[in-house]
Amino acid sequence: MALIGYARVSTAEQDTALQTDALRKAGCERIFDDTVSGAKSDRPGLTAALAFLRDGDVLVVWRLDRLGRSLPHLIEVVSTLEARGVGFRSLTENIDTTTPGGRLIFHVFGALGQFERDLIRDRAKAGLAAAAARRRKGGRKPVVTDDKLKRAREHLANGLNVREAAARIKVSKTALYAALKASQPSRSSIP
Numbered sequence: 001m002a003l004i005g006y007a008r009v010s011t012a013e014q015d016t017a018l019q020t021d022a023l024r025k026a027g028c029e030r031i032f033d034d035t036v037s038g039a040k041s042d043r044p045g046l047t048a049a050l051a052f053l054r055d056g057d058v059l060v061v062w063r064l065d066r067l068g069r070s071l072p073h074l075i076e077v078v079s080t081l082e083a084r085g086v087g088f089r090s091l092t093e094n095i096d097t098t099t100p101g102g103r104l105i106f107h108v109f110g111a112l113g114q115f116e117r118d119l120i121r122d123r124a125k126a127g128l129a130a131a132a133a134r135r136r137k138g139g140r141k142p143v144v145t146d147d148k149l150k151r152a153r154e155h156l157a158n159g160l161n162v163r164e165a166a167a168r169i170k171v172s173k174t175a176l177y178a179a180l181k182a183s184q185p186s187r188s189s190i191p
Contacts, residue, residue, distance in 0.1 A: 002057045003089075005031035006049045008066045019062040022091055028060050050077075055085035063092040071113045078106055143171050144179035152176055 005023030007016040016033050023031050030052070034045035046067070053059060059081060061067045067090075068074025078088045078097065087098035088106075096102040131137070144152070148169045155165035166176040 001087075002030075002054070003028045003060050004049055004053055004057055005060045006046060006067065007031060007033040007062060008043070008045070009033075009035050010037045011035070019066065022062050023060055026060055026089075026091055050081075053081070053084070053086045058087035058089050058096075058098060060089045060091065062090075064090045064095070071109065072117070075106070075110045075113050079110070142179070143175045144169075149179050149183060152180070 005028035007019035009016050020031050032045040032049035034043045036043050081088050089096045152165045152169050163173045166173040
C-alpha cells in the first residue's frame with residue numbers, strides 16, 4: 001500500500017508548502033500538485049495522480065476542498081477511487097475510506113449529495129408548476145416581438161431579403177426565420 005499525496009492551491013501567489021509538509025508527515029511517498037482554481041475541471045496534477053494510483057494505494061489530501069470542486073464532484077472522485085480499489089484519506093477532516101468508519105462517513109456524504117440534488121429537482125418542478133398555473137411559460141423571452149415581426153414582414157414585402165430585414169429590426173436572421181415559420185398557420189390546420 002502506497003500513500004500518494006495531492007495538493008492544490010488556487011493562485012500562483014499561494015504556496016503548497018503547508019499541504020506538502022502535512023502530506024510528507026503523513027507518509028506520502030509521492031505528491032502531485034496543481035496551481036489552479038478548484039472550480040476548474042482541468043487539473044493536470046490531479047489527472048496524473050489518479051493515473052499513478054494502483055489497487056491498494058491511498059490518495060491523501062490535506063483537506064477535502066483540495067480535491068473536489070463541489071460535494072457531488074468529491075463523491076464522484078472518491079467513488080471512482082473506491083471502484084478501483086484505491087482508498088482516500090483527508091488529513092484535516094480525519095476521514096479515511098480504508099476504515100469502516102471512514103466509508104460510513106463517505107456514504108453519508110453521498111446520501112446528503114443525493115438529497116441535495118433531489119431537493120433542487122423538486123423545487124424546479126414546483127416552480128414550473130406554479131408558473132404554469134399562472135399561465136406563464138419558462139425560458140427566455142422571444143427576441144422577435146410581434147411588433148418586430150410586423151416590421152420585418154413590411155421590409156420583406158418591400159423587397160428586402162431576410163438577412164437585410166433582420167438587420168433592420170436588430171435580430172439575427174436565424175431568429176427571424178424561426179419567428180416567420182412559427183407565425184405561419186400549420187398545414188394540418190388548413191382544411
